[in-house]
Amino acid sequence: MSDDAERRADEISALIVIYDDACEVVSDSRARVTLKDDVDDSKCVVELRLGENYPSSAALEVCSTSTETLTREDEAKLLSRARACAEACAGAESAYDVLTETESVFREVSANARREARREAVKAARAKEAVEEEYHAVVKIDHMNDSVGYLKLLRKFCESSGVGARVLHAEPPEGAGKRVEGVFVALSGSNDGIKTFISRLRTEFVDVDAKGVKCRERKATTLCHRANSTVKVGERAVESFSGFETLEPYATENDLEQKLALLNLLHVAVSARIAIVARHVNRPLARAFKPSHRQPRASLVLARTVRLLRVIHRRGHLRAQLYLYIVRTAHAVEAVAARETTARRALHRAHGAWMGGMTTRTTTSVNSSGASRAYVAHSASEGTATMRFAKDVFAGTCGGITVTLLGHPFDTVKVLLQTQSSKNPVYSGAVDAASKVIKQEGFKGLYRGVTSPLAGQMFFRATLFFSYARAKEFVGVSPDDPLSYAKAGAMAWMAGTFFESPIDLYKSQWQCQLIKAKADPKYVSPYNSVVDVVKESIKHNGIRGPYQAFGATLTRNLPAGAVYFGVFENVKNQFAAMNADGKATNAQIVLSGGIGGFFYWSLFYPIDVVKSALMTDAVNPAQRKFSGFFDAAGKLYASGGVRAFYRGLVPCLLRASPANAGMLFTVDYVRRLID
Structure with a gap:
């Protein structure tokens, strides 16, 4: 008998001693061991094969693991762990180690399965209870x-x-x-x-x-x-x-x-209703209609009614009953006010007092007559459009400030990477570009050219969100129609492109001066400020100057705007539907904005690269490298292949989520605040 055969025989004998009746010897090279979980008496049968070259040069073979309680997925996991343990112990007797590891994993998986079963049972019970x-x-x-x-x-x-x-x-x-x-x-x-x-x-x-x-x-x-x-x-x-x-x-x-x-x-009985009302109001309700030397009778009753309404607002099922009581109280107030008005008018007609006439007009305004309501409604309707415009513009302006302050450093790095030469790159990546800019110019270097976008983004975002609000009304958006938000978003970005394109052009031209100076130390920038860029573009192109690369910007914005607002609104609606009050929390709004910004940039980044190449091209048509969108795309591909369209993607995505999350949350929060 060879040395390996003796070692295999000794190991099988040891398994028989250790596991006793739980170990079944099938042949000289096979053994079947039954492992048991003491918690629920579940069993796992492990079949081992001790091969010809085991244990000197071959690993122990775990043929199978079978149970009656675990799923196929859990059994596969159990078998995988057992075989991994056998491979790790190759070159030595490992049957006991493998069985010990398998038993430990079996008990762990069984415990997880029991916990999952209990959770499912609880869910089923709750679901049944909720259904019933x-x-x-x-x-x-x-x-x-x-x-x-x-x-x-x-x-x-x-x-x-x-x-x-x-x-x-x-x-x-x-x-x-x-x-x-x-x-x-x-x-x-x-x-x-x-x-x-x-x-x-x-x-x-x-x-x-x-x-x-x-x-x-x-x-x-x-x-x-x-x-x-x-x-x-x-x-x-x-x-x-x-x-x-x-x-x-x-x-x-x-x-x-x-x-x-x-x-x-x-x-709810009437007596219980009156008891609750009397307990929460400072004075008994019977005294509500007594005259006061400090306040007119109608004003006193209105004040106490408002106080009572605040109590009622928190009283659950009792609100329906108490609401009827308040309606009757309001009618009594109107009757009191009408009687006082009639009496004072008679008194003023008798005495002709001007001050009394002023009081009469004041009392008449307290009385909620049909004419007063009609006048107030007419005035409110006249100011509604102006107020909506002011709210949308203010919220969008706040969003523009937020997105600029959060995203401009990332945008600077993105433009530097997009516009550098493929043959002679100045920066190896986003981190290298940011560190070199900070080292040479300080942290303020990342905010180079921020004047144009800060001023422009406030105006652009105000226009964008005002357009989006009107587009939603025009389309008639609804959570039942997810594409309705995409349609409104595309319409809003189409309008916003007319304001975004000039802002992006002047910002990119100004930022581009930094990369040209780094690539060529002898380079002298023709611009001293953003104003010089504006003057130069208008000088060479007239009124079309600010709209250099407008077509590329519009090509990106139409589908990207649909995705941007479509993803944001639908994700926010999903969060709102999960909440009891039907509203998304601040954290959920921030997350929705981050997801929308991520999809906006990740899907349409190659178009943005072409747009940046056209915007950083010379403002003088005679000196330009690209004749149009497709010419720029072809030359970019020739210079760097597909990778040329993804330069600067990392800083762009790092910027996309926080900047857009902050902007959309700011707009949503400010809009709710001023509403």
């Missing part, structure tokens, strides 16, 4: 200007979300057209379905404003949202309903209360 549990909600909408179109959209939301709805609204006055007010929407269905309905109500264009322009719902309040099984003492569980139905309009508050009571949404 019915919820209800009541949403109050102040008004619908286009009630026909609005109700069609609500029906569509209900069908896609799988919830039932009952719509109540006040009886419209004569001559109101399609406008209705005092709308209550009662919802019934799954919790996720109701959340989806409310989210779409707040984020999509559902109505039109006074000028007929599509707008979102900004005056919707969720009065209650809870499970049907959430029943307090003295209440009756709310019954589920399905389908979409618009109930008959209500004429009075009592009529509304009766209709809500039919849906079992008014199950």
Whole structure:
């Protein structure tokens, strides 16, 4: 018997002693060992083959590992780890080591599988509970200007979300057209379905404003949202309903209360309601209508009503009942104000006092009569377009400042790498370019030429985001149509190109002077400032001077703008849909902006390289190297192949995510802040 054969026989004997009945000797060179997990008594059978040249020159062969509890993927992982251990121990007896390692991995994988099974069981239980549990909600909408179109959209939301709805609204006055007010929407269905309905109500264009322009719902309040099984003492569980139905309009508050009571949404006793109100208001409600020497009676009641409204806003399901109480209080205020106005007018007519006339006009403004509302609405509609323009411009200006300050150093490095010679490069990469600029000119060297883009980007971004806001209204964007944001983005960037192209041209021309000076120490820049670049371009090209490489800029901006805003808006909408309040958080907006910026540059960078080559070409047509877009692309390819179109990609991508994330977050945050 050879030495290897003796060693194999001894090793099999050792396995029999160690594993006893769990070790089965199939032949002189094969053994089958059963490993056990003590936690759940699961077993793993490992079959080993001790080859002819094992253990001196060959590794132990792990033929198979089989279990009854693990998936095929986990079994494959187990077999791979066992074979890796056998290969690592080649040249020595390794059966026990391999079995020990396999047993450890088997127990680890089994533990992970048990944890995953428990998680899946919990998820399934929660999903089952969520499916079985019915919820209800009541949403109050102040008004619908286009009630026909609005109700069609609500029906569509209900069908896609799988919830039932009952719509109540006040009886419209004569001559109101399609406008209705005092709308209550009662919802019934799954919790996720109701959340989806409310989210779409707040984020999509559902109505039109006074000028007929599509707008979102900004005056919707969720009065209650809870499970049907959430029943307090003295209440009756709310019954589920399905389908979409618009109930008959209500004429009075009592009529509304009766209709809500039919849906079992008014199950709080009157005594409980008054007790809660009295507990949260400084003085009893009975004293609200007593005269005061400090305030007019109507103003005092209005102040206390506002205070009560703030309390009610936080009271969940009780809001529907208390809202009816506030409506009655408001009507009482109007009656009091009307009586005071009539009395003061009579007094002023008797005495002819000018000061009294001023007081009368003040009191009349407190009274919410139809004429006053019409005047205020008319004034608001006149200033709406101007205010929207001012808000969009201001938010875009803030975004332009942010993107310039964050991205200009990266942009400087990108232009230096794009415009350097392929045969005699000055910089080996992005880090080398940045370090050399900082070493020679300090950190401010990275901001060389920032004057033009800082001034221009504020104007360009203001124009871009104003155009994007108008384009969204024109297209009628909706989360249900992801391409609608891409269409609006392409339209906005097409308009913005007319302002971006001159800014980019003068910035690139000024930055290019640095690379030319580094490549040729004897080179003397013909420009002392950005103003000299502007003068030179207009001198040689006239009014077309600022639009050098305009075609290349437009070629990049149309598809890139569609991707930029399309990705940003759709990713942000996905985040918003996952949140309970239907709004994306600040961190999610920043992440959405970073993703949009990354796709903007990574997909269309070669076109940007051609654009940069055309923009850094001589402003004098007689001295230019390129005759057009395709000529520039051909010469770039001849000089460096495909790699020539990706010079400066690294600093560009490093710039894209933080700069665009910061800009889009700034615009979104400022817009929400000033709204």
